[in-house]
Amino acid sequence: MKEQASSKKSDRQPMPEQSAEVRKRNFDEVPLGYSPEAAKAEASRCLQCKKPGCIEGCPVSVDIPAFIKLIAEGEFTKSIRKIWEKNSLPAVCGRVCPQELQCEGQCVVGKKGAPVAIGNLERFVADYERMNGTGEVPPRQKSKGKKVAVVGSGPSGLTVAGDLILKGYEVTIFEAFHRPGGVLVYGIPQFRLPKEIVFSEVAFLEKQGCTLNCNSVVGRTVTIEELFEEGYQAIFIGVGAGLPKFLNVPGENLIGILSANEYLTRANLMKAYRFPEYDTPIPKGKNVVVLGAGNVAMDSARTAMRLGADSVKIVYRRSRDEMPARAAEIHHAEEEGIEFFLLTNPTRFIGNEKGRVVGMECLKMELGEPDSSGRRRPIAVKGSEFQMECDLAVVAVGAGANPLLTKSTDGLALNKWGYIVADPETGKTSKKGVWAGGDIVTGSATVILAMGAGRKAADSIDKYLTWGW
Amino acid sequence: MFKIVHREEMAGGTVILNEIEAPAIARKAKPGQFVIVKANETGERIPLTMADTNTEKGTITIIYMVVGKSTSLFKTLKVGEGYLDVIGPLGCATHIEKLGKVICVGGGTGIAVLYPITRGLKQAGNEVVSIVGARSKDLLILEEKMRNVSDEFHVCTDDGSYGHKGFVTDVMKQVLSTQKIDLVVGIGPVPMMKFVSKITKEFNVKTLVSLNPIMIDGTGMCGGCRVTVGNETKFACVDGPEFDGHQVDFDELTKRLQAYSEEEKSCWQNYMCQIQDV
Numbered sequence A: 001m002k003e004q005a006s007s008k009k010s011d012r013q014p015m016p017e018q019s020a021e022v023r024k025r026n027f028d029e030v031p032l033g034y035s036p037e038a039a040k041a042e043a044s045r046c047l048q049c050k051k052p053g054c055i056e057g058c059p060v061s062v063d064i065p066a067f068i069k070l071i072a073e074g075e076f077t078k079s080i081r082k083i084w085e086k087n088s089l090p091a092v093c094g095r096v097c098p099q100e101l102q103c104e105g106q107c108v109v110g111k112k113g114a115p116v117a118i119g120n121l122e123r124f125v126a127d128y129e130r131m132n133g134t135g136e137v138p139p140r141q142k143s144k145g146k147k148v149a150v151v152g153s154g155p156s157g158l159t160v161a162g163d164l165i166l167k168g169y170e171v172t173i174f175e176a177f178h179r180p181g182g183v184l185v186y187g188i189p190q191f192r193l194p195k196e197i198v199f200s201e202v203a204f205l206e207k208q209g210c211t212l213n214c215n216s217v218v219g220r221t222v223t224i225e226e227l228f229e230e231g232y233q234a235i236f237i238g239v240g241a242g243l244p245k246f247l248n249v250p251g252e253n254l255i256g257i258l259s260a261n262e263y264l265t266r267a268n269l270m271k272a273y274r275f276p277e278y279d280t281p282i283p284k285g286k287n288v289v290v291l292g293a294g295n296v297a298m299d300s301a302r303t304a305m306r307l308g309a310d311s312v313k314i315v316y317r318r319s320r321d322e323m324p325a326r327a328a329e330i331h332h333a334e335e336e337g338i339e340f341f342l343l344t345n346p347t348r349f350i351g352n353e354k355g356r357v358v359g360m361e362c363l364k365m366e367l368g369e370p371d372s373s374g375r376r377r378p379i380a381v382k383g384s385e386f387q388m389e390c391d392l393a394v395v396a397v398g399a400g401a402n403p404l405l406t407k408s409t410d411g412l413a414l415n416k417w418g419y420i421v422a423d424p425e426t427g428k429t430s431k432k433g434v435w436a437g438g439d440i441v442t443g444s445a446t447v448i449l450a451m452g453a454g455r456k457a458a459d460s461i462d463k464y465l466t467w468g469w
Numbered sequence B: 001m002f003k004i005v006h007r008e009e010m011a012g013g014t015v016i017l018n019e020i021e022a023p024a025i026a027r028k029a030k031p032g033q034f035v036i037v038k039a040n041e042t043g044e045r046i047p048l049t050m051a052d053t054n055t056e057k058g059t060i061t062i063i064y065m066v067v068g069k070s071t072s073l074f075k076t077l078k079v080g081e082g083y084l085d086v087i088g089p090l091g092c093a094t095h096i097e098k099l100g101k102v103i104c105v106g107g108g109t110g111i112a113v114l115y116p117i118t119r120g121l122k123q124a125g126n127e128v129v130s131i132v133g134a135r136s137k138d139l140l141i142l143e144e145k146m147r148n149v150s151d152e153f154h155v156c157t158d159d160g161s162y163g164h165k166g167f168v169t170d171v172m173k174q175v176l177s178t179q180k181i182d183l184v185v186g187i188g189p190v191p192m193m194k195f196v197s198k199i200t201k202e203f204n205v206k207t208l209v210s211l212n213p214i215m216i217d218g219t220g221m222c223g224g225c226r227v228t229v230g231n232e233t234k235f236a237c238v239d240g241p242e243f244d245g246h247q248v249d250f251d252e253l254t255k256r257l258q259a260y261s262e263e264e265k266s267c268w269q270n271y272m273c274q275i276q277d278v
């Protein structure tokens, strides 16, 4: 552990972590969390700005100076209540928000040195409450006797459910998997977001009276129309972007080539990292390549390292500046010995007679003019083919809209990529009584944006059930 | 929990039938669809076709062959106990219509998958020729049920202990050479489906097969179940599990089914040692 108490008051309190050498072979959480003293010291770095940039950087406008002030005063219980006004999953957001682009990216202290560690502080008070809090259920408005269905239990769905429960609605969540939590449970690994945190959030919702129906694939087990017939007056769809993208290069169906969705679902949801205690197996590669450079790719690469790989390579066709992962994840991955092959594009996979992958052929790339996304387009360098050995390849090049639900629902307008069209202010879709939000509307985005969409939809559903469409 | 209300052992205890309380699924299920079941907290998600449903009782029936760790564990479940999770109905239903004369050919536990489809085709007014096979007489399942929904019925055993000695494909070839057939539905082990498709192709008769790749979610989110059909990658859990047999790359499927053979073996051996210790 490399925690050192900061000497100067102005220095950012370091987050104590498991050392890279140890953690790269275990699934325990990497950052260990602040002590109350460190949290107070860090909180005292906040200047309590009159016009705080940090709040503008936060997609759900958490009152950051206010909650930080309460930490500095040692009022942890009051502090968490301040955060809850805007954000119902702070233990999650404190861990996974790309703070450098959001709250911390706009913090004035960051102009000269390291910004206030807003994410670490948010995480601290949330963990403090979970461990030491009263578990007291917030006051609930009188029952309105109206039923709302929430489809999907990712961050967007959980937010809608939490808000509407408090407003006095009867809320039922329908989740396709056998466990709630969406990407927080099947995608983001234990070493970054312990599953107990998500389950305790869900248990809290249930304690408040929310009904949870797992194993319910909406579109198959029950349809949107049938939910209306069963008396649900409003339905929120937050089914995420659950369609894996592949590279569409030759050899991609060889054994040992998995989508990140499959690889991470095996590892996280099915707990394959504890095979054979848990029955689900996971391929253990010696030479692993991961295609892509977002959070999903970092999570896959770090999982492979923890499962005992000799070498793990991130292969990405653009350059370091374009890597979409959180800065902290890239840093952690590098510390753990993950190698980065940038400006490299796979062109085909090579298999053996048993149909297992043994290698990958790549081309070197260089950056050309900016493309429609504003990022410089990678162009292949002629004659630069080379081969890379691998016995496991994880494809983490993005996700699309899963058509299972949308195809089974009439009257739901979709855009050309199959995502649901919803009003950005209210979440209303083209179908009366149906709202949507999160990744199924925006495409793969972030936890906090999905939660923000959930909050807006909950407000709009409340208005609708009070005043009409 | 999804309670088992009825249980039968078939084919000398190598095949098990469970009737399970799952009213929401029973209400919606159609022939050709499957469920994913998970026995307990540490269990694997295993896809199994619904061999039957009863909407009044709110039950579904699964029939599985005991081949590895999970199915051995399922075998230990008694009436009154049950599965922690049952998810479905998944996959596309068989497109059932009146075509004329059809052959339904099944092998091993494939017959369990074939039965509801055969019944559907019969109810839709088709003339049904069924050909079922097993390694030997005592391994044959659902004979009576299949016979009851067929106009013409053939049995084959590899060892000749019952019916025709030889493969289902031999009998199928005879039927195809003597009668005009509008559709063949072939469900069984991968090699059987491969040969059925090869022969029907020679006769130019449309053929449906039901594929059983390894699955996780069953909703199209992992891509683990991908199969190549007509040179395109398909997800069997949402695009299938039934496909045009003439387009399927069976060799790829055979290989992909071996993806975890090492792990499966060790897991099963572990488990069998454990239960023998008790």
Ligand SMILES: Cc1cc2nc3c(=O)[nH]c(=O)nc-3n(C[C@H](O)[C@H](O)[C@H](O)COP(=O)(O)OP(=O)(O)OC[C@H]3O[C@@H](n4cnc5c(N)ncnc54)[C@H](O)[C@@H]3O)c2cc1C
Binding pocket: A096, A097, A098, A151, A152, A153, A154, A155, A156, A157, A174, A175, A176, A177, A180, A181, A182, A183, A184, A187, A188, A216, A217, A218, A219, A238, A239, A240, A241, A242, A264, A295, A296, A299, A326, A402, A404, A405, A437, A438, A439, A440, A444, A445, A446, A447, A448, A450
């Ligand atoms: C590996 C990985 C790492 C990530 N890391 C980060 C990070 O560090 N920071 C960050 O901010 N974001 C991260 N993200 C993105 C973030 O997790 C998502 O943007 C967010 O979870 C989207 O929330 P959602 O509510 O829209 O849906 P999801 O979290 O995708 O949840 C959707 C839920 O709906 C269920 N569902 C789907 N179809 C149906 C149906 N037909 N019926 C019933 N239920 C259904 C699914 O099973 C799932 O549980 C990451 C994503 C992944 C995959």
Ligand SMILES: Cc1cc2nc3c(=O)[nH]c(=O)nc-3n(C[C@H](O)[C@H](O)[C@H](O)COP(=O)(O)OP(=O)(O)OC[C@H]3O[C@@H](n4cnc5c(N)ncnc54)[C@H](O)[C@@H]3O)c2cc1C
Binding pocket: B034, B044, B046, B047, B048, B049, B050, B063, B064, B065, B066, B067, B068, B069, B070, B071, B072, B109, B112, B113, B211, B212, B213, B214, B215, B241, B257, B258, B261, B264, B265, B268
């Ligand atoms: C859509 C679908 C419907 C199915 N319906 C039925 C059914 O009605 N009855 C039935 O008996 N089986 C059915 N299967 C196959 C069944 O899922 C497997 O037999 C089961 O997963 C084996 O689990 P296990 O842990 O007992 O064995 P494992 O230890 O997983 O495997 C043991 C052996 O079975 C092979 N195997 C592994 N997975 C599969 C698989 N998915 N399909 C075929 N062989 C496999 C392995 O290669 C190995 O040789 C179906 C599969 C699918 C995808």
Ligand code: SF4
Binding pocket: A057, A058, A059, A060, A061, A062, A064, A087, A093, A094, A097, A099, A102, A103, A104, A118, A119, A122, A448
């Ligand atoms: S929710 Fe995310 S962006 Fe907002 S303050 Fe918390 S960590 Fe920062």
Ligand code: SF4
Binding pocket: A045, A046, A047, A048, A049, A052, A053, A054, A055, A064, A065, A106, A107, A108, A109, A116, A118
């Ligand atoms: S911008 Fe930084 S210093 Fe100012 S209030 Fe926000 S966190 Fe505090």
Ligand code: FES
Binding pocket: B214, B215, B216, B217, B218, B219, B220, B221, B222, B223, B224, B225, B226, B235, B236, B237, B238
């Ligand atoms: S089982 Fe995951 S996509 Fe088919």
